[in-house]
Amino acid sequence: MSRVIGIDLGTTNSCVAVIDGGKPVVIPNTGGYKTSPSMFAIAADGKRLVGHLAKRQAITNARNTVYASKRLIGRRFDSAEVKRALDLFPYEIVEGPNADARIVIAGKTFSCSEISGIILREMKRVAEEYLGEPVSDAVVTVPAYFNDTQRQCTKDAGKIAGLEVLRIINEPTAAALAYGLGHNREEKIAVYDLGGGTFDISILELAEGVVEVLATAGNTFLGGEDFDRRIVEHVLELFKKSEGIDLSDDLMARQRLKDAAEKAKCDLSTLQTTEINLPFIANDSTGARHLNVEITRETLEGLVSDIVERTMKSVEQCVNDAGLDPRAIDHVVLVGGQTRMPLVQQLVTRFFGKPPHRGVNPDEVVAVGAAIQGRVLVSDERDLLLLDVTPLSLGIATFDGHFATLIQRNTTVPVRKSHVFTTTRDNQSAVKIRVLQGEAERADENHMLGEFVLSDIPPAPKGQPEIEVSFDIDANGIVNVSARDRSTNREQSITVRTTGTLSEEEIAQLVRDNADYELPDET
Amino acid sequence: MGSNDGGSREQERIPRLAPDLDPEVLELTPVEGFLLSRIDGSTSWKTLCHIGGLAPHEVDRALERFEAKGVIVVERPGGARAAAAAGRAEPQAKADAAKSIVPAGSVDARLGISLELQRRILEFESGLERPYHDLLGVERNADAKEIKRAYFRLSREYHPDRYFRRDLGHFGARLERIFRKVAEAYELLSDPNTRAEIERSLASGPAPSGGEYRHTVPGKAERIGPEPAPPRGQRVPGRMENLERLRNRFRIPPKLLAERRIRARQLFQAARVSAHEGRYLEAAASMRLAIAFDPWEKEFKSGFADIQAQVHAARAEELLKRAGDAVAQGEALHLLEEALLYRPCHVETLRRAIALSIEVRELEKAREYAEQLVEIAPDVAAHHARLAGVLRRQGKRAQASAALENGARIDAKDPEIKAERLNLHRSRARSGGAA
Numbered sequence: 001m002s003r004v005i006g007i008d009l010g011t012t013n014s015c016v017a018v019i020d021g022g023k024p025v026v027i028p029n030t031g032g033y034k035t036s037p038s039m040f041a042i043a044a045d046g047k048r049l050v051g052h053l054a055k056r057q058a059i060t061n062a063r064n065t066v067y068a069s070k071r072l073i074g075r076r077f078d079s080a081e082v083k084r085a086l087d088l089f090p091y092e093i094v095e096g097p098n099a100d101a102r103i104v105i106a107g108k109t110f111s112c113s114e115i116s117g118i119i120l121r122e123m124k125r126v127a128e129e130y131l132g133e134p135v136s137d138a139v140v141t142v143p144a145y146f147n148d149t150q151r152q153c154t155k156d157a158g159k160i161a162g163l164e165v166l167r168i169i170n171e172p173t174a175a176a177l178a179y180g181l182g183h184n185r186e187e188k189i190a191v192y193d194l195g196g197g198t199f200d201i202s203i204l205e206l207a208e209g210v211v212e213v214l215a216t217a218g219n220t221f222l223g224g225e226d227f228d229r230r231i232v233e234h235v236l237e238l239f240k241k242s243e244g245i246d247l248s249d250d251l252m253a254r255q256r257l258k259d260a261a262e263k264a265k266c267d268l269s270t271l272q273t274t275e276i277n278l279p280f281i282a283n284d285s286t287g288a289r290h291l292n293v294e295i296t297r298e299t300l301e302g303l304v305s306d307i308v309e310r311t312m313k314s315v316e317q318c319v320n321d322a323g324l325d326p327r328a329i330d331h332v333v334l335v336g337g338q339t340r341m342p343l344v345q346q347l348v349t350r351f352f353g354k355p356p357h358r359g360v361n362p363d364e365v366v367a368v369g370a371a372i373q374g375r376v377l378v379s380d381e382r383d384l385l386l387l388d389v390t391p392l393s394l395g396i397a398t399f400d401g402h403f404a405t406l407i408q409r410n411t412t413v414p415v416r417k418s419h420v421f422t423t424t425r426d427n428q429s430a431v432k433i434r435v436l437q438g439e440a441e442r443a444d445e446n447h448m449l450g451e452f453v454l455s456d457i458p459p460a461p462k463g464q465p466e467i468e469v470s471f472d473i474d475a476n477g478i479v480n481v482s483a484r485d486r487s488t489n490r491e492q493s494i495t496v497r498t499t500g501t502l503s504e505e506e507i508a509q510l511v512r513d514n515a516d517y518e519l520p521d522e523t
Numbered sequence: 524m525g526s527n528d529g530g531s532r533e534q535e536r537i538p539r540l541a542p543d544l545d546p547e548v549l550e551l552t553p554v555e556g557f558l559l560s561r562i563d564g565s566t567s568w569k570t571l572c573h574i575g576g577l578a579p580h581e582v583d584r585a586l587e588r589f590e591a592k593g594v595i596v597v598e599r600p601g602g603a604r605a606a607a608a609a610g611r612a613e614p615q616a617k618a619d620a621a622k623s624i625v626p627a628g629s630v631d632a633r634l635g636i637s638l639e640l641q642r643r644i645l646e647f648e649s650g651l652e653r654p655y656h657d658l659l660g661v662e663r664n665a666d667a668k669e670i671k672r673a674y675f676r677l678s679r680e681y682h683p684d685r686y687f688r689r690d691l692g693h694f695g696a697r698l699e700r701i702f703r704k705v706a707e708a709y710e711l712l713s714d715p716n717t718r719a720e721i722e723r724s725l726a727s728g729p730a731p732s733g734g735e736y737r738h739t740v741p742g743k744a745e746r747i748g749p750e751p752a753p754p755r756g757q758r759v760p761g762r763m764e765n766l767e768r769l770r771n772r773f774r775i776p777p778k779l780l781a782e783r784r785i786r787a788r789q790l791f792q793a794a795r796v797s798a799h800e801g802r803y804l805e806a807a808a809s810m811r812l813a814i815a816f817d818p819w820e821k822e823f824k825s826g827f828a829d830i831q832a833q834v835h836a837a838r839a840e841e842l843l844k845r846a847g848d849a850v851a852q853g854e855a856l857h858l859l860e861e862a863l864l865y866r867p868c869h870v871e872t873l874r875r876a877i878a879l880s881i882e883v884r885e886l887e888k889a890r891e892y893a894e895q896l897v898e899i900a901p902d903v904a905a906h907h908a909r910l911a912g913v914l915r916r917q918g919k920r921a922q923a924s925a926a927l928e929n930g931a932r933i934d935a936k937d938p939e940i941k942a943e944r945l946n947l948h949r950s951r952a953r954s955g956g957a958a
Binding site: 166207377386387411412414487488 | 671675683835864
């Protein structure tokens with residue numbers, strides 16, 4: 001039996017782990033790093049670069065280097081998130097054929113699933129190199145708030161990478177699994193995940209090997225990169241004051257500064273003071289200028305304290321949503337490199353009244369959890385069971401344009417729920433059932449998964465026919481909706497296979513294309 | 524209590540309805556009526572006692588009477604009858620049938636899960652309609668923690684993920700069904716409001732005088748009230764509906780419930796008589812009442828649908844007659860159209876509607892009806908001929924001859940096909956001559 005790998009497909013970095021000899025192993029890539037930047041680039045010579053190779057040339061090739069594409073996956077081009085990305089990202093984003101956001105680099109258009117697929121393929125390659133055997137199955141993690149479309153796009157990405165994605169699991173859940181918590185007694189766990197680009201907080205309950213998500217909250221546009229940006233702005237300001245030169249429009253200088261800022265930030269997690277030293281950052285009539293700035297931990301904390309405070313607001317909200325007191329939380333787990341910052345650890349400790357767990361590296365904890373879940377699914381040692389929940393509410397549109405929820409978010413799957421609806425006109429012979437997903441009260445503000453018509457309802461005064469609509473979600477998250485006229489027992493149903501933003505044919509084509517790309521690399 | 528209280532073998536007896544059974548020959552007492560409605564060929568004596576909340580001797584008495592009247596046959600597990608009835612049974616399964624109430628033939632050694640687990644699944648599934656507390660195996664006064672622990676324990680046993688990628692056969696669907704129900708029990712018992720509702724219902728539905736309907740299972744929590752279990756395969760109701768059902772289930776004392784069932788049965792009979800005598804509205808009213816008295820009886824609902832169909836047919840017939848009497852063709856066509864609303868698939872009505880539409884030169888309408896006619900009975904050559912006739916009148920000769928060919932393929936000698944072929948030929952010749 002081939003082994004299942006666990007992949008943390010992150011906004012900024014990705015990580016792969018596997019259970020080897022009963023122990024989780026985080027697999028280092030060719031360069032020896034245990035995480036790889038979630039970056040993809042096409043170099044001037046047309047060569048495709050992934051991970052560290054892509055990052056290394058990002059400064060000089062900013063327009064043809066894709067990063068943070070996870071922010072765009074499964075989103076509509078006209079959504080607020082994509083609009084925001086249009087301002088922030090140096091690469092070109094265009095509208096795809098399915099109103100999705102696509103990325104253009106080096107004159108070639110890529111869907112977001114394809115970019116994620118390229119990164120997943122790289123993680124697969126890293127794992128295969130380490131294990132010395134082919135790998136075909138994976139468990140991939142996504143943020144808890146990802147909707148069905150985003151999850152499906154991630155699955156498609158796996159397909160493009162030549163992987164069967166056995167399960168998509170939530171990142172915080174994976175983190176809890178990695179700590180092996182809750183095997184014996186009942187425990188409540190808070191997972192504080194401050195990654196490169198996103199912040200998530202989740203409250204889980206584990207008991208006797210079963211994991212349940214109680215509540216989740218977060219902010220999709222808040223992460224370690226915001227910390228870097230604050231440092232960059234701060235240094236640019238200082239440089240302008242001291243040298244009279246504004247570097248903010250110098251793309252190359254900004255990229256160099258961004259890298260240096262990230263490094264300084266990491267240093268300040270252990271040191272009290274560090275330096276940003278960038279020689280030859282600018283030129284003017286007087287000759288070359290060098291940038292040399294000293295930053296203290298105190299300065300950094302002053303620059304970013306409001307960001308950390310904002311995360312704590314979400315934490316408070318999430319704990320309230322779970323109906324708990326912060327003291328009732330048994331364990332606090334930190335995820336994401338940014339949680340190494342002492343300020344973050346202090347505030348988290350103060351809020352929960354206990355220090356966070358240590359032991360598993362916060363960059364690797366999610367991938368380890370994914371590998372554990374993969375192992376649990378296929379092996380015979382089943383001492384753990386993950387109770388999956390629906391991330392968003394499911395329901396149908398009512399005639400007055402409202403959204404009638406049938407399955408609340410966070411409901412454990414598999415599940416079946418039904419509700420009786422009726423007609424609104426005399427002798428109405430058919431009703432249209434529109435299946436929606438989301439939390440908005442108005443139907444059209446939610447995401448439509450599909451629709452179908454129940455016809456041949458016998459003529460009757462309005463309000464008399466009884467139409468029973470049932471939602472059925474199986475363990476794989478496939479939604480089946482059926483409507484039955486109780487008087488005639490006539491039934492209509494659809495299986496709502498949530499689609500990503502790519503069609504089946506497109507995926508098949510991409511699978512072939514990307515298989516081709518592997519060959520030149522090896523020769 | 525009788526001799527049947529002892530051996531588990533006796534407890535596992537499975538009563539089965541005799542073929543060609545006519546329950547109307549019996550004058551049922553409420554208890555008997557309830558019992559009879561629960562005999563489905565897979566429910567054992569033990570389960571019948573459980574779900575009915577009846578004393579064993581009552582069950583015995585009723586079953587003996589049924590057996591004497593030839594209404595049921597009783598199977599002893601492992602006995603000759605069981606073996607004969609379960610012809611498909613696997614050998615292993617047969618050997619084990621004696622200690623299990625599971626219908627033989629369901630377990631399969633070729634599947635990827637143990638026979639023991641398969642049996643456990645079947646057994647648990649057969650008790651899925653028990654009160655929620657019993658389903659989770661917790662006491663009535665269990666606290667939230669105990670309920671959660673029970674839910675987790677059952678999840679670990681029955682969640683489909685436990686058996687990921689194993690060949691589960693039909694057990695896959697069973698596991699999903701079980702898990703859904705367990706999750707439902709957990710959800711309803713974890714919410715203080717719904718739990719209070721459930722417990723109030725449990726408390727307020729005790730047996731009336733003399734403990735006649737009370738039955739205590741040794742070592743287990745007391746079960747009160749019959750369990751109008753929906754037939755297997757029926758969907759699990761949503762939360763609100765569930766509450767409604769719970770209210771119904773537990774607020775009505777068992778005796779009253781049984782009486783209601785009898786009353787419902789009588790109403791159902793009355794409805795049949797009314798329908799037979801052509802008093803359809805009266806029949807529909809009786810049927811509605813019957814459903815109100817016993818909403819769990821599937822037969823009533825399908826009976827209601829039948830009667831509604833008859834009501835519509837009668838209305839259509841009346842309209843048809845009026846259409847025949849109508850002097851003005853327009854009015855007649857209007858009446859036919861209304862008749863079609865009630866009976867959209869009635870061939871004769873459609874034929875008349877086509878003829879009439881042609882007469883009043885409503886050719887588009889005529890074509891619609893002709894197409895419907897062909898759709899309803901595409902194997903009748905004459906229907907194709909009708910469609911061809913309409914198309915010819917619309918001047919669509921190519922389509923007309925295509926329709927005619929379709930008909931001719933079914934029966935080239937059909938007189939209507941022949942006649943239409945001639946008509947089409949003539950029309951072609953005429954227009955050819957004109958051009």
